[in-house]
Amino acid sequence: MPEVLLHSALLRWWAMQLGQFFSQAWEIGPPEVLVRRIDIAEIAPGSNVDIGPAFGAALTSGEYETWQSLTSSASRQHEWLLGRLALKDVVRAWAGERGQQLEPSDIEIHIDDEGALFARCAALSGVGGSPVISLSHNSGVVVAAAADPGSLIGIDIEYADRRIDVVARALSAPEQAFVYAEAASVLDLLVAKEAATKALGVGLGGGVSRWPVVSVTPVPQGLVVEVTSATDLGLVLPVLVLHPLDTVLGICYIAPEIDAA
Ligand SMILES: CC(C)(COP(=O)(O)OP(=O)(O)OC[C@H]1O[C@@H](n2cnc3c(N)ncnc32)[C@H](O)[C@@H]1OP(=O)(O)O)[C@@H](O)C(=O)NCCC(=O)NCCS
Structure with a gap:
């Protein structure tokens, strides 16, 4: 399905349900690395738009609990959620290149004791496992990267x-x-x-x-x-x-x- 850039948070949520993406592909860097980005101003013009409830559906129950437990500030909850959406998108894009169509909630994003991210997705066991992933955000953009299992990736x-x-x-x-x-x-x-x-x-x-x-x-x-x-x-x-x-x-x-x- 061709990728369509949608400019409202709700439309993007529906698009995710239809197999499209919340983020945009970003063709940058080494060809072995998939990168996707979310421009925060595009999805939340004027910022502070609450995109939470719609996108909660993209999370697994464990992720939803973690998200709800981030009570330090609304902006941290927002940032964390956008990070998970970008990570799920980049894993879905990586899987799509291998013939696997995934929903966001098929993928669970975890962190280990040092804070390192990793993805779990049972459906990817047939293609050698989940890709390695990395994430970065600043006040305007969220970027997520993925590469083949066994590689190292940091963004x-x-x-x-x-x-x-x-x-x-x-x-x-x-x-x-x-x-x-x-x-x-x-x-x-x-x-x-x-x-x-x-x-x-x-x-x-x-x-x-x-x-x-x-x-x-x-x-x-x-x-x-x-x-x-x-x-x-x-x-x-x-x-x-x-x-x-x-x-x-x-x-x-x-x-x-x-x-x-
Ligand atoms: C990981 C680190 C490099 C984060 O960098 P940052 O620029 O502050 O923040 P970024 O937005 O780029 O990255 C944050 C993401 O990195 C990921 N991350 C955190 N710890 C990680 C680790 N050990 N390994 C891999 N990824 C990690 C997380 O996904 C995090 O986002 P999340 O909490 O929403 O899931 C952090 O360890 C760090 O050391 N920050 C301190 C900044 C600092 O010391 N600056 C120098 C002095 S000004």
């Missing part, structure tokens, strides 16, 4: 004008040299670190300096920033850093290891 998006003085002060001398030489901005380095640590499923944990950048290489689309771990310098995580419109987007993708046996 991060920030507005290009985000204030990051604290991060600038935490950079190491080699990292400051990349910035000084205008090879990368401070935000490029932060986005790369966040995408890399999400791919590992650990998150930054507040420790920008624990994830040193070891190289910055210009490529036609943007930059490849290599991130390592202060506790395991043998680990190198490449992150493609792009600059679409007013954002900085990082995608860390590592292909599944091929079993030589």
